[in-house]
Amino acid sequence: MKKISTILSLTLILALCLPGPIWAAQDDATGSPDADPYAQYQASKDAAVAYLSARQDYAADVLYVYSDFSSVLNNFTQKAKIDDGNSDYIYDMNENWQEDPYMGDSAIEVRAKTVGKSWGGWLFLNGYLPEGSTEAQLDFGDVPDAGLDLSGATELTFWAKGAEGGEVIEFFTAGLGYDGETNAKMADYPDSNAKISLGFTTLTNEWEPYSIDLSGADLTHIGSGFGFVLSGVYSGDTESTFYLDEIRFEGPIAMLQDAPRFIKSYETDTRDDPDEIYIQNTAFSYDNALAALAFISDGEQEQAKALLDAFVYAVANDRYQADRVRNAYIYGDIRPFPGWASGTRLPGWYDVAAKTYYEDQYQVGTNVGNSSFVALALLQYYKEYGGEEYLQLAETVMDWVLENCTDETPGFTAGYDGWPEAEDGMQVWTYKSTEHNIDAYAVFKQLYALTSEERYGTAAESALNFIISMYDAESGYFYTGTLEDGVTPNKDNLVLDAQVWSLLSLGMLDFMPYRAALDTAVGMQTAEGGYPFHAANTNGGWWPEGTAFTALALREANQDTEAQAALDALAGIQQESGGFPAATVAQLSTGFDLFTGDPWTYRDIPHIAPAAWYVMAVNGFNPYAF
Template identity: 30%
Template structure:
């Protein structure tokens, strides 16, 4: 099915049926806006209005410190997150995908500007400009050349280079090259691809690619002690597959073909599949060999389908729906919601639901992950070999989660700002409905978030960022 027809079908279906490295410091203020909650309007007009407001939010975040063609990156969270002007590499990649899928001349221009921002960040990355990206940069002040991209130094020092972040930047650059034919984007994608191969290729145990690198107190690059990540290898597989297509069967600097490197990542992902229970394990422990059984993340379950598009592993989505879905409301422990506010969606992982971390809500809904699940359900509906009733059920589940995202955008995050300027009510999604423990030592909270909003736009356009051109 062609890209345009898929998107039109999804939009029509929504209307007809009516007739989701380091995450933010938890923003613990109240997330709710209204005392009473009305069922959101999911008519085609309201649906398109919601998408327009999501784009308006991305635009405001992107223009907080510079506008027009000024090369820059986009601040990831509202000011209230406590992360200042931090622009996470991953969130910028998500924003590029969202803009490309939105597809208006202005959105395409913005995607290109952010792509130029990634190219500059890579070429000037502190303390190493060897093809890698840092976890994040600051976006509120201009560098000597006028680019609003500077190292995310004190107080965060976001210098880590995880393979997942590298691959996401690479996928965004690859999609940009496909759309614009600007060779600078492909060159940058190839550079980061070669960096992953040089620094993370592994043959221990199930193979795959290691976690990445850290920067120590002496500004030296050292291997991360973390184990290999299933999610990172999903990303690497998709990215290397894109490079294989764009280079017409080309090879990395080590002589291995991009196709073979993608297969190496895919083999790791498949090795992490728990066939008995139908889900993917987290990855390995620090020894790079032993399986890491806990916690079980949502993104491994939905992104695996988006990347592999294999019905052999389709049940991972069902596992996530059964085991990682929750409802947050005012009665939940440590909820930020009040009155009749209620949101049903996905959590970050299995640890989120049983957290005992002070101030965290075990029923907090992760809106970015909820949007991941929409994308996976839509992709499965169109690419599945199952009968019509099963496909329709996937679309109906997706629509319920779209309704959650639309409702959350309308009601949560009132009074937040970017660069000190108010963000309009009803624009942009918060990261989580309440403070949520990820089980990996950090939290998400109810701060407006580019990543959550970008994924909502991707999902609402029936886009699959793991496939070149967004559809197989």
Template identity: 30%
Template sequence: MTLPGPHDPGPHDPGPRGPAPDDRPSSTGRALDRRAFLALSGAGAAALTTLLAAPATATTASAAVLPTGGGHGGGHGGGARDSVRRAQAFLDVMTDAYPQQNPGPRLAQSYADQLGLFSTAFVYDNALAICASLTAGRAHLDRARALGDGFLFAQENDPAHDDGRLRQAYNVGPYVFYDGTPQEHGLVLPDGTANVGWQFGFLGTAVGDMAWPGIALLHLHAATRDHRYLRGALRIAEWIVANTWSTRPLGGFSFGVDAANAPVPNGSTEHNVDCVAFFRQLAAATRDRRWNRADEHARAFVDRMWEPDGGYLYTGTNDGTEINRDPLPLDPQTWGWLALRDRRYARALDWAADALAARDVAGDGVSQLPAGVTVEGVTFSSASLTSTASYNGLPVHPQGVWLEGTAQLAAALADRDGKGARGRDDRGRHGAGRRGDDDRDRAADLLREVRIAQDSVGAGQTVGGTSLPERSGVVAASSLIDTGFGFGYFQVQHVGATSWYLLAAAGANPLQVGGLR
């Protein structure tokens, strides 16, 4: 996640989610990604057809970028530790981009200005930013608390509802919209209500977009013992159970509600994985067994999505009755392991590493990489590898690398290392695929690829009109990619991608109790 982005019915924030591809409508027979559905169903849908001109072109790598083995562009020096420092600095700048809104509760702008969403802050991205901040101990605790307070403010001051929900996104700083209308305020409007993202239609509430802030608030409560964060997480949990508990044959939790507060019947594997993690962590924090029951309800849905012959999880369901088997996205595979640590799902990481592998080489096809640079990793879904779509006249690159997903895979492989990876699979056979001792090496290789992108792609981008620190944030994709769910990811610096990189670099697992320590 992400114009808005993941996935199946689901991933999370809007990736540089963009409007629907030029060569097909956004309404397909497939299960809609949470982000795509909520973005395109709102009042701002018409604006999405024009707001994303081609993303900022990657600048030519500086002379300091030297080729290394395998034809990759090398880093500018400083190593992994310096890369992490720069990535944390990016989160600082995105959080504090509008000084007139500080001090006080705030949320980070999700993407650099070049995406065209102005000061939009997606709640999924901000949940990740809280978790990434907490991996640094007390060094960035103030930032984590400011973002957590932003969630609590938005939850308590919704302009239309008083039921604990969060919207998909909020406005967090002033800007002038495309029609010339000034948007003068940040997160807090003059009447004291939250500045919801109505300009682009980001008004709905999705289960994954609730579970991730809930997870972040629980981690923040564990770090601070501030019970406000626990109470906020409880309100989120109560909203999910009250509004999305599905009684249809596949069970689990449905997608959420749209901008008009109408239920969306789709069910997302990824969202239900989120719920398993959230409710398990909430049960541990409260010792209340009702959250164990909610965890089990979500887990049963996820188990129904498992394909033992292929070794992967399906995306979800369009109607709560039939499984949606195509395309196959990355997130359920990586998060399925991180949340469940089930030996069956260990194989999904190997499936993802092989079936979704991408290698973006400058000068190859429509690659947008600077000369001399190669980035390897994984893409968003099986459909990404064969797409011929275009966004605003810009063709997608089937070998573009989804950097957020590449960092997710690195985090999952590092977490799998030594945790049952050599166990038997669900058919009683010894687990197949590349596993065990080389998981951490594979994770380290993927993180090096993310650092190549951090060093080489996204130069000259801005937030609130101010230049971003050099080589700080990680772009959403090495070149424009199509997710296969009606939206794309662009070469624009992204809080979500940067946060997943920081989580993976820290060896953290936000989907486990105590996973950030």
């Protein structure tokens, strides 16, 4: 740690030689030096904590068969048509009917024809995924351990309506592997209970709730979560259209207890923006690390622990190797379905036209910044509450960075996008990000302090030297990073986080030679009081997440007036839920492009990251400092 010690000595000398304080302590607006100038934000902060808690608990106590189209909350995702041989009478379901869903983005539209005594319908099955396969298979009770343990469920509820009213359908659950007429077991691994039916039910043309009582049922192994049948005996010669929504098991379900869960990053609505399907199922690791840090800052140990335990599970059960944090996972329960050899579940979406489930190459990849933020959360929890598993995971995650993101020059390369488990499935990035290295520096420095492992001290020096090399003293700001050669500065985009996070990570003393970067950040403030993602701010508006962490940095610098102005701007846009939008305009520019070539923008939809940073800013909690 020789270089770090030298820098500390140098900055201390600079501080002693300067004619006045770098940052002057300020009184609050009341003029009293003893009053807490941030007390006025406590109620707003508490609302933000409550918002994060509510998002963490969302759908934690129910098990969905169908929530929304392509939602990761859905279980029993494999569909099997059942009929008397007239399969043409049973049309494919439209699981993305958006004209009038009961709740959420979509409902299921069902169309079927009956003639004479014909019958047919659909089963919603768990199925299974063989080891090494990417395509799930149907299971009719022939595969062991491919059923869900729904013990504790008291009822299966759903909403339904007919297109005209008068449609007659039988709804049921369980019964996979049984003879439909005699209830005799026909398969080696049937459901633990025979079919439980609501009987043939006549629908109205309005949404109505229905419930199948599960009292006394053996639900320890269920492969068929839901099903329905139409029969010409009840319907006659006709074509029926009806709709289903919010199909779910309720009650203290055994398999939901203590499940490893992540928080959905954004509140999406694909009816308003079809492109939101790409993030509909996503819990970004950075966002969830922030939520854990916010909980730690507020003394909410159990909520923080639940998120960090989910990271422990996610890494240990990675479908490739247990040595990395993915950039994102699904939200909710991240465990694979029973019988699915898929490892920790990663986010994606279903393309109806292609009849294919896709994953996003960035979301399934791994980069240094996201890995470092997860490690920061693990180490902050370890500092506050202990737990060797959290320190060990932080080491594992950052050892991956050491082994995969180094070259012959200072700093760490970005990481990769794509699928390491697939041949030629990865896009390795060789540029270096200032923000990534700011994050990594703080983690490696703390790991060195905790373990005395020289590799971490060397890594901290490397990250620090890179950060310093990215500072333009003449212009007074940090570059965003390098080009793909890992050395040449990328001067095309002046971004907020590199200016602000450098202060939070280095600490005020070590930041003194670069203090102009904070002035640069303050100069980016918009007329509305918030801060943009980048100086050009092409589309106008401002960035709530960046405004919150800038408020924290200004507070660290004892610039309370400016910090409170940023918090005032945030309080002014806080939503009734206690959360904040990701942007104050429909498409906030970042100055960067996605791998598709499209501009990377933030949308004006609720996002957990600004809520988390707001909590930390009001609490005066610097996630980089130990």
